[in-house]
Amino acid sequence: MDRRRRPFVAVTFAMTVDGKITTRAFSPVDFTSREDKRHLLRQRSLGDAVLIGKSTLARDNVRLGLPDPKMRAEREERGQPPYPLRVIVSNEGRIDPALNIFQTGFSPIVIFSTTRMPRKYQIALREKATLRLSDARSVDLQWMLSQLQSEYGVRRVACEGGAELFRSLLELRLVDQLNLTIAPYIFGGKKAPTLTGRDPAFLPASVRCSLVEMRTIEEECFLQYRLRYAPNDLRPGGTGRSRAL
Numbered sequence: 001m002d003r004r005r006r007p008f009v010a011v012t013f014a015m016t017v018d019g020k021i022t023t024r025a026f027s028p029v030d031f032t033s034r035e036d037k038r039h040l041l042r043q044r045s046l047g048d049a050v051l052i053g054k055s056t057l058a059r060d061n062v063r064l065g066l067p068d069p070k071m072r073a074e075r076e077e078r079g080q081p082p083y084p085l086r087v088i089v090s091n092e093g094r095i096d097p098a099l100n101i102f103q104t105g106f107s108p109i110v111i112f113s114t115t116r117m118p119r120k121y122q123i124a125l126r127e128k129a130t131l132r133l134s135d136a137r138s139v140d141l142q143w144m145l146s147q148l149q150s151e152y153g154v155r156r157v158a159c160e161g162g163a164e165l166f167r168s169l170l171e172l173r174l175v176d177q178l179n180l181t182i183a184p185y186i187f188g189g190k191k192a193p194t195l196t197g198r199d200p201a202f203l204p205a206s207v208r209c210s211l212v213e214m215r216t217i218e219e220e221c222f223l224q225y226r227l228r229y230a231p232n233d234l235r236p237g238g239t240g241r242s243r244a245l
């Protein structure tokens, strides 16, 4: 999709040394430093919108706010509202209206979902958020991004995962930047998800990540990549040539 018809998409994740983003129970697990949490908030503060998948929202019960007044002031200096627009994506639409995010009103909430969302959820959520429901079985993420740009003036999206949403965006070549923190732990476990979740299938094509920045603070490594999608990217399913050394 032509980049001019959609916002810039930056995704932020933290992972363990063995590439896990959480435990196999998907339970909220605090494995990063205060510095990393500040890094996440800084990335959030750069976005006109912050985007999150339904499971991450439900499991981490985040409000997607910006507690630091300095970050809010910097946004206003850049001509942005003090808080980013909050965007939730879910195909089924069973999003609990009692979640913390719906108890706060510091910025609008938009939910992109489908008409599969049960009626009782539609009624409850309409009081708290704008519902953008499509008739298709799943949300068209390209359309969602173009809508964010044209209807809400979003030029930069700060995506906070989770893995399933990240994978869907990657498959459609919709991620421009990856901010990745490597935290000093090894979790192990085949069932604990990596950045792209637990889907055993390869991506349709490998994605080239160009390292733009690398900082280490104490025992954590903060990486920033630009993602590039070349027409002849390696097919990780096996057609790429292996290096027999």
Ligand SMILES: NC(=O)c1ccc[n+]([C@@H]2O[C@H](COP(=O)([O-])OP(=O)(O)OC[C@H]3O[C@@H](n4cnc5c(N)ncnc54)[C@H](OP(=O)(O)O)[C@@H]3O)[C@@H](O)[C@H]2O)c1
Pocket (backbone or CB within 6 Å): 012, 013, 014, 015, 020, 021, 022, 026, 027, 028, 029, 052, 053, 054, 055, 056, 057, 059, 060, 089, 090, 091, 092, 093, 094, 138, 139, 141, 160, 161, 162, 163, 164, 165, 166, 168, 169, 197
């Ligand atoms: N370490 C980190 O930096 C980090 C970051 C984020 C999350 N996490 C962790 O990751 C876990 C959640 O991961 P996850 O992969 O299950 O979460 P997720 O991507 O947040 O949520 C998956 C759900 O989001 C919706 N969704 C995903 N892709 C979609 C698409 N293309 N179109 C429409 N809806 C879509 C679907 O909702 P419906 O089922 O409702 O259709 C799907 O079931 C949590 O434990 C969280 O703590 C860790």
